[in-house]
Amino acid sequence: MILLDGKKLSKKILEEVKQGVLGVAQKPRLAVVVVGKDPVVAKFIEQKKKAAESVGIEVRIYPFEEKVTTNELRKRLAEIVHEKKNTGVIVQLPLPAHVNSQYILNAVTPGKDADMLSSRALGNFVTGKSAIFPPVVGAARALFEEYGIDYKNKYIAVVGAGNLVGKPMALWLLNEKTTFSVVRSSTKNPEEFLRRADVIISGIGKPKFITADMVKEGAVIIDAGTSESAGKIAGDVDFDSVSPKASFITPIPGGVGPVTVAVLLKNLVMLTKLKNV
Amino acid sequence: MILLDGKKLSKKILEEVKQGVLGVAQKPRLAVVVVGKDPVVAKFIEQKKKAAESVGIEVRIYPFEEKVTTNELRKRLAEIVHEKKNTGVIVQLPLPAHVNSQYILNAVTPGKDADMLSSRALGNFVTGKSAIFPPVVGAARALFEEYGIDYKNKYIAVVGAGNLVGKPMALWLLNEKTTFSVVRSSTKNPEEFLRRADVIISGIGKPKFITADMVKEGAVIIDAGTSESAGKIAGDVDFDSVSPKASFITPIPGGVGPVTVAVLLKNLVMLTKLKNV
Numbered sequence: 001m002i003l004l005d006g007k008k009l010s011k012k013i014l015e016e017v018k019q020g021v022l023g024v025a026q027k028p029r030l031a032v033v034v035v036g037k038d039p040v041v042a043k044f045i046e047q048k049k050k051a052a053e054s055v056g057i058e059v060r061i062y063p064f065e066e067k068v069t070t071n072e073l074r075k076r077l078a079e080i081v082h083e084k085k086n087t088g089v090i091v092q093l094p095l096p097a098h099v100n101s102q103y104i105l106n107a108v109t110p111g112k113d114a115d116m117l118s119s120r121a122l123g124n125f126v127t128g129k130s131a132i133f134p135p136v137v138g139a140a141r142a143l144f145e146e147y148g149i150d151y152k153n154k155y156i157a158v159v160g161a162g163n164l165v166g167k168p169m170a171l172w173l174l175n176e177k178t179t180f181s182v183v184r185s186s187t188k189n190p191e192e193f194l195r196r197a198d199v200i201i202s203g204i205g206k207p208k209f210i211t212a213d214m215v216k217e218g219a220v221i222i223d224a225g226t227s228e229s230a231g232k233i234a235g236d237v238d239f240d241s242v243s244p245k246a247s248f249i250t251p252i253p254g255g256v257g258p259v260t261v262a263v264l265l266k267n268l269v270m271l272t273k274l275k276n277v
Numbered sequence: 278m279i280l281l282d283g284k285k286l287s288k289k290i291l292e293e294v295k296q297g298v299l300g301v302a303q304k305p306r307l308a309v310v311v312v313g314k315d316p317v318v319a320k321f322i323e324q325k326k327k328a329a330e331s332v333g334i335e336v337r338i339y340p341f342e343e344k345v346t347t348n349e350l351r352k353r354l355a356e357i358v359h360e361k362k363n364t365g366v367i368v369q370l371p372l373p374a375h376v377n378s379q380y381i382l383n384a385v386t387p388g389k390d391a392d393m394l395s396s397r398a399l400g401n402f403v404t405g406k407s408a409i410f411p412p413v414v415g416a417a418r419a420l421f422e423e424y425g426i427d428y429k430n431k432y433i434a435v436v437g438a439g440n441l442v443g444k445p446m447a448l449w450l451l452n453e454k455t456t457f458s459v460v461r462s463s464t465k466n467p468e469e470f471l472r473r474a475d476v477i478i479s480g481i482g483k484p485k486f487i488t489a490d491m492v493k494e495g496a497v498i499i500d501a502g503t504s505e506s507a508g509k510i511a512g513d514v515d516f517d518s519v520s521p522k523a524s525f526i527t528p529i530p531g532g533v534g535p536v537t538v539a540v541l542l543k544n545l546v547m548l549t550k551l552k553n554v
Contacts, residue, residue, distance in 0.1 A: 123400020
């Protein structure tokens with residue numbers, strides 16, 4: 001079993017990002033829109049900020065109160081997107097239940113959408129017209145590349161179909177020459193798919209959802225799940241039981257997470273560069 | 278085995294479309310951009326034209342020579358889209374190999390994109406922000422609804438991942454609560470997926486690709502494949518051998534095709550209505 005060392009890979013990508021920052025005329029700045037005060041969310045933002053600042057990218061946090069309305073937030077977000085100094089704008093998810101999330105996300109123009117969560121960025125991605133990848137997809141790609149894992153002629157099971165992991169992964173796999181399945185919470189027999197999969201990419205957000213009996217000997221396991229379990233960030237995979245069967249597996253922490261952050265920043269620099277062409 | 282009668286369903290939808298046409302302030306007009314002179318393509322256009330005119334929708338064909346450049350075509354298409362009388366604009370596919378198809382398709386604005394092939398229309402669809410469905414998806418939905426077929430809690434195999442069938446189907450299934458797999462030409466063992474599928478939706482464009490031994494007893498078979506075989510339009514399914522095993526199956530001709538045309542026209546009327554709100 002080989003551990004997919006996301007921390008190491010993220011450092012490598014961040015080193016490239018650092019060089020990229022030096023090469024663009026405008027200094028990249030990441031605007032982060034944050035609604036409410038969730039401590040887990042605050043931790044994610046802190047990670048992004050730290051990584052960004054380590055490569056010379058400024059981060060500007062725009063905090064909003066939990067009770068902000070969809071209309072207020074959309075209006076303010078449009079201004080934040082319009083601000084020239086912000087070369088990328090991300091909206092930290094989840095937004096409060098009373099906010100229309102996609103309507104908010106759609107206020108980020110494709111040229112500043114480093115997270116690729118707007119309809120337009122996703123449409124460009126689906127039709128092969130995007131210069132960047134959704135961060136979590138870019139992370140999976142980078143891990144496969146770094147470790148020489150051939151995923152193209154394999155059978156891939158995507159676990160979960162959420163906006164942050166499963167959906168962008170499936171959109172990506174649609175455009176690659178892969179055979180894949182999407183299984184989700186409502187799937188009655190997920191093990192029937194997982195047991196046959198050469199590669200499992202999971203983002204269902206259920207701690208220990210994937211156990212050893214559901215995994216084929218020699219499978220590649222990418223755990224992009226994030227949920228909170230007893231105050232700690234947990235993945236979807238029961239690492240202790242699954243890892244002995246896997247050929248490659250991501251740990252949590254130190255797996256997909258840090259690579260995703262590095263790819264987000266890589267996207268930001270790419271968008272800044274394209275804007276300044 | 279119950280035959281999914283697309284001809285009958287298309288008539289029902291066209292009747293609704295006819296009523297819809299009477300209800301909109303502006304008379305809908307479908308602009309059809311056609312490059313080259315393929316006789317099979319000409320036949321498809323003829324079918325659309327006939328259906329449209331039967332419900333009071335005007336069709337205007339814009340023919341281009343095979344040798345048109347991407348830039349010329351994009352420029353002319355922008356004018357066609359801009360023309361107020363055209364309330365919907367479709368580009369007949371395939372375009373010649375030297376033309377950048379997606380760049381052309383992206384010249385159709387979402388408000389006139391009845392075929393939903395542009396990046397923006399697809400992005401809206403992926404994020405649940407579209408008022409209409411890609412025609413072939415709308416056709417599958419309408420067939421399921423008409424015949425009371427529950428597809429949501431079933432395992433669906435999508436065969437092929439092309440822009441016209443497999444891709445929009447997969448985008449749709451991602452947003453529905455379904456478990457699905459995408460198998461394609463490069464899949465080594467498509468039968469392993471198909472034999473377990475409750476529903477097969479095929480658009481791989483290979484005559485008799487799906488044979489009886491690949492299908493589970495009682496499966497629902499939606500054949501949206503179109504290829505040319507000995508001068509006739511053929512589907513993907515070996516109808517004679519598969520139909521005895523199926524619970525429901527679409528014939529060709531008279532299956533998905535006519536319903537897809539009816540949904541395209543339904544989309545056109547919806548877009549015309551939204552524009553005139």
